[in-house]
Amino acid sequence: MSTPTTSAKAPIFGFSPWRSGVDRAADLLRVAVRADRAGLDLLTVSDHPYVGAKLDAYATLGVVLGATGQITTAVSVTNLPLRPTPLLARTVTSLSALSGGRVVLGLGAGGSPGDIARMGGPALPPSNAVAALEEAIVVLRQLSGGGDPVTFEGVSTSITGIDPAPVAAPPVWTGSVGHRSLQVTGRHADGWIPGHAADWVSPLYRRSRPVIDEAAAGVGRAPAEIRTVFNVLARIADRPVTETRDDDGRWIAGSVDQWIEELTTAVLEHGAAGFVLHVSDATSDDIALGRWAEEIAPAVRVAVGAR
Numbered sequence: 001m002s003t004p005t006t007s008a009k010a011p012i013f014g015f016s017p018w019r020s021g022v023d024r025a026a027d028l029l030r031v032a033v034r035a036d037r038a039g040l041d042l043l044t045v046s047d048h049p050y051v052g053a054k055l056d057a058y059a060t061l062g063v064v065l066g067a068t069g070q071i072t073t074a075v076s077v078t079n080l081p082l083r084p085t086p087l088l089a090r091t092v093t094s095l096s097a098l099s100g101g102r103v104v105l106g107l108g109a110g111g112s113p114g115d116i117a118r119m120g121g122p123a124l125p126p127s128n129a130v131a132a133l134e135e136a137i138v139v140l141r142q143l144s145g146g147g148d149p150v151t152f153e154g155v156s157t158s159i160t161g162i163d164p165a166p167v168a169a170p171p172v173w174t175g176s177v178g179h180r181s182l183q184v185t186g187r188h189a190d191g192w193i194p195g196h197a198a199d200w201v202s203p204l205y206r207r208s209r210p211v212i213d214e215a216a217a218g219v220g221r222a223p224a225e226i227r228t229v230f231n232v233l234a235r236i237a238d239r240p241v242t243e244t245r246d247d248d249g250r251w252i253a254g255s256v257d258q259w260i261e262e263l264t265t266a267v268l269e270h271g272a273a274g275f276v277l278h279v280s281d282a283t284s285d286d287i288a289l290g291r292w293a294e295e296i297a298p299a300v301r302v303a304v305g306a307r
Helices: 022-037 057-067 085-099 113-118 126-142 179-188 203-218 256-270 282-303
Strands: 012-016 042-045 072-075 103-108 150-153 158-162 172-174 227-232 274-278
Touching: 012 227, 012 282, 022 042, 022 057, 022 282, 042 057, 042 274, 057 072, 057 085, 085 103, 085 126, 103 126, 126 150, 126 172, 126 179, 172 179, 179 203, 256 282
Parallel strands: 012 042, 012 274, 042 072, 072 103, 103 172, 227 274
Antiparallel strands: 150 158
């Protein structure tokens, strides 16, 4: 793997609340407001519209943006087959206009094909799913920023004479895993969220990032333009732990000081552009959020020289 290029931008620190059910809506909103006031950069929610007990992802973003003033939001990642691209473009440009640009569009080719089919979504073969992902990014940008009416005919999207919104397209991050979708990321995306919660020393990251970089260079883009933001599922412990990684090498736990050291290394030596902490149960949301936002994030920002 080539030597990572560390972005001059401050690393992103995000949070993904465990509470995302319809019955815990007030708790999710409270956590989002606290994350905003604590100075975190990003709040993410998942997109599983076939699960009746979960809040709709984009409805959640709208309410969170209305209740906060600084934090950016993202769906990580949007279930593209269930959200037609032209309408998705209208949704994210509207959210961006309403919030002052506090939206990132996370996109995936569409996991859980059986669930997608049960919701009436298209059963796309893998090759078409990747083509649909690429089309979605292209069409989103064509339907943003004003200009002439757009006509587009592709594998999954067909529009004729549609006026673009007079709002810039939000940054696009993908959750690409396969070789072809990684190439799409390199050609078009602004950011990448490694799949399967892979971290900065994982084999998946080490074999995938060069594919993105090569594809970016192939179309004249600087690979460093595409930021890698990691989903992190590890525990913040009360005291130092002996084993910070599991048998497969995945980061699983550490004290606040161990986290600070590890994430600083991830930025400076592995090119990490940011981290989104996921917690495993509702009882740890508040504790983890406090340690993450008030102790770990500020210390890492200082350590990497980004204040």
